[in-house]
Amino acid sequence: MNVRTVGVEEEFLLVDAETGRPRAVGNVALAVTDSDEDELTGELHREQLETGTKPCHTLDQLGAELRSARSTAASAAGDVGVALAALATSPLPVEPTVSPSRRYEEMARRFGRTAYEQLTCGCHVHVAIESAEEGVAVLDRIRPWLAPLIAVSANSPFWLGEDSGYASYRSQVWGRWPSAGPYGPFGSVAAYRRFVDSVLATGTVLDEGMLYLDARLSRQHPTVEIRVADVCREPDDAVLVAALTRALVQTAIQAWRAGEEPDPVRTEVLRLAAWRAGRSGMEGDLLDPGTWRPAPAEDVVGRLIEHVRPALEEAGDHDTVHELLKGLLERGTGASRQRKVWERTGDLAAVVSDATSGTLPH
Template identity: 75%
Template sequence: MLRTVGVEEEFLLVDPVSGLPRAVGQAVLASNGAKEAGEEVTEELHLEQIETGTKPCHGLNELGAQLRSARATAAGAALDVGVALAPLATSPLPVEPTVSPSRRYAEMARRFGLTTYEQLTCGCHVHVAIDSAEEGVAALDRIRPWLAPLQALSTNSPFWAGEDSGYAGYRAQVWQRWPSAGPYAPFGSAAGYQAFVDSLLATDTLLDEGMVYLDARLSRWHPTVEVRVADVCLDADDAVLVAALVRALVQTAVDAWKAGREPDPVRTEVLRLAAWRAGRSGVTGELLHPLSWRPAPAAEVLDALVGHVAQALEEAGDLLTVRGLLKAVLARGTGAQRQRSVLNRTGDLAAVVRDATTHP
């Protein structure tokens, strides 16, 4: 039976002319457009951003339609209060973010200081349905090597505080400041996963289980594996591609688990290097190849990813679509490449932001 897949996307709220982020999240959520959308549009850590979410979907066409609908709804709600919606994973322009007024966020700010205040980043989180926690942990253990290529594919955050960061995906560098973020070691079982979570909470460092910010985790609220490595994508098609690959990775991992195949024992430190390289160059340089852990051209690594999950993609009816979407993004470039292209053409970071607000 085909697993359902859903996507959560975070967006910046920006002035449509200056491109500066605006702290109007609560006003956007109070607008008629957001109220009509219900749970489709929700608040985030900072008032300069909001989040959208799709329902669980079976087909990629359905998912793409829901992603575009959610983006259009959120953009309309933003327009109601005079701002624009920007699918950018970091703000190209300098900003002093405003923590949303809630008891939980206030406590995060107290505990984590500048890390909380500067954490204006926008990600794309993919949820894939699982039958049990045991199955979910088996998937978590086996998808680890392939998460960095997904990160590279989605890179859309080259600028930070008004400067070119030198990275295609700088969001990951900011996100890694959280003490519970990043790659992880295999858990072995659902009990092992829960023991790990309990050990983190026992340190009294994190507020709650929601702050277990691993690259992938079991969702607290849904029977899903949640993969969190991707930047919010400039193009909705790229989010569909990431989601299709995540679903296929989960299915491939579960099939391997049922067949008795053990996960790759690659060390977490190597995965951290792989993630760093993915964020540094995106799809324009070399990534660490999960079959050798040696550098290889990004296109070669991404082709290997599709090969790794080809059977699952074929069974879902997604293989031709994924190959087409991957060919398209490699030809035109990721959001990071588009942002730099606009800056090279205009010399204006505000123009980069304005360009992003036009993407469906």
């Protein structure tokens, strides 16, 4: 088997090392860095930087790429006097600053506070596909399994200086975009294109880049792009999310080739599954895609691993995924870690400081 390549984009906060508050210096950091432009880019807000890995065949290669990209971003942040933090939302209050670009400024004008408050950091996974037909087959068949990826990656419990009550509040804020969230099955490339054209024809979003579905066909690469995860505190957790995502894609393609129809679960149920995953992360019940009834998060993730077991084994990833999941369950998600630091210190600046220490390679 030729293992599909996988690549990861991660978004990070730029924070004051003393106060923990986000600093609007992303454009300055980009101006002074000499990194490859594909490795380090800006985002909607000046308080952010985004990294990107090269397409990778092995999880070891991906882990090395993630650590290298984080090191590059941390160095660029340090050059302008700030720290890099793998936080999917800012624990401390912030008034975000829109980056100086015509597109971002138009987004802010058109979407108001939804855009201004969208200081959120995600982890986007790209998996190679051979054709648009494969890609749409994947989109239709991975829908039931995207919510558990939110739970595994949950890393945003705090919002505007308070505990939000969610493990991934980023997923709630992201859902404010009119084009974001779960989607229905498409059935064919033609139907997918008609959907995209109909969205653009409404004049609501600026362009196809604002098609913020939980998963989509990439406009720039021959990949499916899965966009549900929070940026993870630990690089290992990002590798776990990427490994599960690649296995989901391969499993979906094999099912399509075998003539298996996708699960017809309604989009409304998927929204419930995503909400529950964002609410409790790995510390409560998720909806089990086998029954669409509540089940402990660890059991649902275990069911996900069983669902993709053949793909994991073919890629040589099965043992690594079990080790990565074991590590995650032992130390907890980023959200769990943030809350433990808060309970111990009562200091949100300490929460940010702890996140910066976990962001960099060990």
